[in-house]
Amino acid sequence: MSLAFLDRLLHDDATAKLLGTQTTLDAMLRFELALARASARHGLISDAARLAIEAVGSSFIPDLQKLTEATLKDGVVVPEFVRQLRSVIGDTHEKSVHFGATSQDVIDTALALTLAPVLDLLHLRLTAVDTKLAALQEKFAATPLMGRTRMQAAIPITVGDRLSVWRRPVQRQIETLDSQRRALLILSLAGAAGTAEKFGDTIDAVRRDMATDLGLAVPDFVPHADRARMADFAGWLSLTSGALGKIGQDVALMAQTGIGEIALSGGGKSSAMPHKQNPVRAELLVTLARYNATQLAGMHQALIHEQERSGAAWTLEWMILPDMIEATATALRHAEALLGSVERMGDATVVA
Amino acid sequence: MSLAFLDRLLHDDATAKLLGTQTTLDAMLRFELALARASARHGLISDAARLAIEAVGSSFIPDLQKLTEATLKDGVVVPEFVRQLRSVIGDTHEKSVHFGATSQDVIDTALALTLAPVLDLLHLRLTAVDTKLAALQEKFAATPLMGRTRMQAAIPITVGDRLSVWRRPVQRQIETLDSQRRALLILSLAGAAGTAEKFGDTIDAVRRDMATDLGLAVPDFVPHADRARMADFAGWLSLTSGALGKIGQDVALMAQTGIGEIALSGGGKSSAMPHKQNPVRAELLVTLARYNATQLAGMHQALIHEQERSGAAWTLEWMILPDMIEATATALRHAEALLGSVERMGDATVVA
Amino acid sequence: MSLAFLDRLLHDDATAKLLGTQTTLDAMLRFELALARASARHGLISDAARLAIEAVGSSFIPDLQKLTEATLKDGVVVPEFVRQLRSVIGDTHEKSVHFGATSQDVIDTALALTLAPVLDLLHLRLTAVDTKLAALQEKFAATPLMGRTRMQAAIPITVGDRLSVWRRPVQRQIETLDSQRRALLILSLAGAAGTAEKFGDTIDAVRRDMATDLGLAVPDFVPHADRARMADFAGWLSLTSGALGKIGQDVALMAQTGIGEIALSGGGKSSAMPHKQNPVRAELLVTLARYNATQLAGMHQALIHEQERSGAAWTLEWMILPDMIEATATALRHAEALLGSVERMGDATVVA
């Protein structure tokens, strides 16, 4: 829930769209189509059924109102989604739709599919932040700056010294994004209780084909109740926003009246004091870092995922993870703009 | 950020509306109008200015797009809101708009104004949950039930014993809502740095009049950087969802196949197993309780509100508090429905 | 777990003793003695049994090694504690020891008993902090200070303005301590599953007598699985450390080299830079506030206390609450010392 006028301050349109309702429904449909193709190839459903599902799939538009009502009842959107899809496909082939799959297969795979471009976006933005940091190093690396520890002047350093400390964690997050990609972009196809009981000997082949079709990897574990990848990704997000929060905190301290170690263009105005230049984006980086740090605890509470599927723990992920992703993407956007607005850094009066 | 089909599962329309963009903008305008009236009465602005502000105020429709853009720059919507309001009022009286106030006065007072009906809604829903619990006590209090400690059968109790433990915290939250009301429904009018420097000796009278006008109380402290009431309200919200989370956890355990200590109508379906009856709302109560418990940490991090106003800490409240309120309202709605769906409780075969 | 050389930095001897092993074992014994007296008075155990228990009780020294071993097995110290107590009392009256009570009655009541002097200590320290703040107001209230919002100079205020914002939350915590006292200092006597099944009609009288004996109140609810008072107390602790954290953050910012709005005596040294004066206690107040804010989430997770007693949730309280209490007591000690070390506040060059 958010106020519309906070949209650009605390939210991110691009991310919201990539993780939005339509994108998610499309990804769910992609799962069902890929399942139909792989199942047909391995003789689990007829080729006629596959053709019927593919024919309908491309034009299937679910009834959102009914999905919403049914989700309240079922706790997950998939049963009604499948019901609607079966209904348009008709009696003859309806049993072939969603063959052998369970709700969690659809939702978790759809999440993987929607995350792929999200990770690309995060990569792009991390790189943009890194580029801005490189540009600042180019311009200001040699300028003296008072090194400060425990919020007291310590010894003179250079702007370049501080920028290096800002930059390394950003680069590290770029480097570690690949392992997140490998962990997250996986197929879930494990059936009602994780045993893929409907597939018999074909399960490996079906999974391999579906994964290829969807551009995902096949995990070497049953992903339903093993949520480490989600908690670990949340940690990665918080490491990212934390790296930016450190930059934001430093900038806010450097920009203090009476310190003046940085000059920013375009700071925020005050309604009472038109003369002020507030380092709004620097503060926001702190806010977003503290937000993600807070949320991370909830994602780790959701590791205690009982039995073969926990409605409670799984739903907790739905409440927290998208907001963490958006907070991170928003922080990256603000970081890029903030660093791009730096007009001056350092304090030429500092003598080493 | 949320998927549309989760709207009824994880969200609450009524709360979203009460805390929404339009309601908030209306409340901000109410602040400015009440300020103009009180300032005019005490000679701080002219009566002509007051009349001009009142005349325009009733029909003022801010430009949301511009508000959104400016909020990104200023970190808060108020400067642009005031600029637009001044612009429609015209040069003659523009200085009289927002006289002596600061952004935080407007936002925090607007929050108080929007919270008033939210607290009423929470009260109504708490009472509805309490009524359902009373009805269950009426029906099932005497039915035996196995008391369970450390997840093991202990000694026989009755359904009434367990219902009492569920009910008392709900009633306590009804009782303590009044003190939340007193703490939250207050006027903020303290100016640029908390000293109300533009008001001179009139400040007490202006505050009293504005508060009366708006149906709020005048606090005996400067509310800008003293955020205890927000953190404490967040605690109240989490105590509420926690009380319901305990009920949800108990219901989910009672409903287990093989335990069967409760029968619910209308449980959720599975996409793979149409025979299942999932206790979806019971699980949701656990989810929402764990969500709020997680968020609470962030609201308490925001207590460390530096100097006269912290952009970083204040904005963190904006990110967390509305979602906690909505989670609580949603939990109350699900609790009422869950308790209303109980068809049977207890285990008649238990012998004391 | 803590390093010995951090004892005075991060710990508090007085609190550690008040909540320590011996104090807790003493309180557990007080519970058993008061239970014996009340049970005998109402005919539940014989007077001879009471005399035997009282005779032994005053000199009973449990075998700590055996308690520790048994606690690992039982999850709680009480069964072995009672076994040892019964063993010294002998066969004749052993059944009269711990009559009708359960482990949670003993532990929770013992906690209430140990908390009573802890709350007194917190009250004393809060008052000491308030006194220091009053003294600073006496000395520096009129000195000018630059008011700062969003970490930028706003308009001139006085030291008194800022001190008022520091002081009010401290006073509020003093005021609200009474309601914590009422909520926390209660008797738990509810038996195996909360129904006090062994006491019959005498339960009200037994509770009343025991409570009087122990200086506690009788709650109007079954306290075993209703943990709101614990979570709410944790919130109060975090509000307290949060109020001090705000002071600490402000002091650290005021003490910055180049700002110099406060002068402190006796700041910490650096191993590399002997000239530095680090505002160590100011930083610690921030640390302890962020620590408690973090912990609070765990105490609220423990609200989801399933059935008649949750081993998992109850034990989580044991892990978190004592550390929160100690962090708060430590913060109060540091706050008093920090405020007592202020030699100068404000900036005489600021002109309103």
Add this chain to the structure above:
Amino acid sequence: MSLAFLDRLLHDDATAKLLGTQTTLDAMLRFELALARASARHGLISDAARLAIEAVGSSFIPDLQKLTEATLKDGVVVPEFVRQLRSVIGDTHEKSVHFGATSQDVIDTALALTLAPVLDLLHLRLTAVDTKLAALQEKFAATPLMGRTRMQAAIPITVGDRLSVWRRPVQRQIETLDSQRRALLILSLAGAAGTAEKFGDTIDAVRRDMATDLGLAVPDFVPHADRARMADFAGWLSLTSGALGKIGQDVALMAQTGIGEIALSGGGKSSAMPHKQNPVRAELLVTLARYNATQLAGMHQALIHEQERSGAAWTLEWMILPDMIEATATALRHAEALLGSVERMGDATVVA
């Protein structure tokens, strides 16, 4: 702060010793000795100074009482530790002690040194848990078990299916321990403000020699204010305890009276109900997982580590990380014992 009788329930002697006061002081001394050797080799201090430091170092016993007092004042133990060390070495060479280093170099390197055997211990215990899981698979893999989703019976699976879901995350934590080792076991030698300003061109060589001497790696970044490795390790710890918490939650649910899908030897007793067999260690795994999930938020708050060194954020790590390590080690110990106590798993009456 903890009660002695909880020592074996909630604590771990082995970990406490590895991270204890003596071990830490020894590691600090090892840092100073290695620094003296490397500095002498590269001509930064005289060989006579090195010999004097080495001669004294082996027998240096710091005055703990004075360390404790000074830590309160300085916020860190190092200045007084170095003062004492210099004092025993004498005037001639005192300047050569701690040459070019800062407190954080000593503390962070000492932590790395103490963590090395801690990681070995965690590896050993993870392997032990994995071995127990393998043994259970050996015995019970083929036994039927009712698969449960959303706390309702779903379809029959086997004990082996569930054990696989328990085991994979344990194995993953074994696999990922190596990357933690690489990230954590690093030398910190960066001087007062991260620029190693006293070392000139010799810094790379000095670092390389010291690292070799201490069995650590040289990081490619300034580690003072870049705390990602600490937050990430905390995440690894919580992933570990979370994996065990899932096992614990499942065991507690399987052990329920009326479900009986598992039989454990040696469950805990109740003081009121001697017949009960409480699954104490299973509950503890849940407790410890929820504890670590809670703490993780605080470690990520500490990422916002301002400027060249943050007293507040660094100290927050000291408060949280050791307790997370100990909670993890304790959980591993309980998990091994719990899994070793399984006498029966599954439900032979379930028919696929």
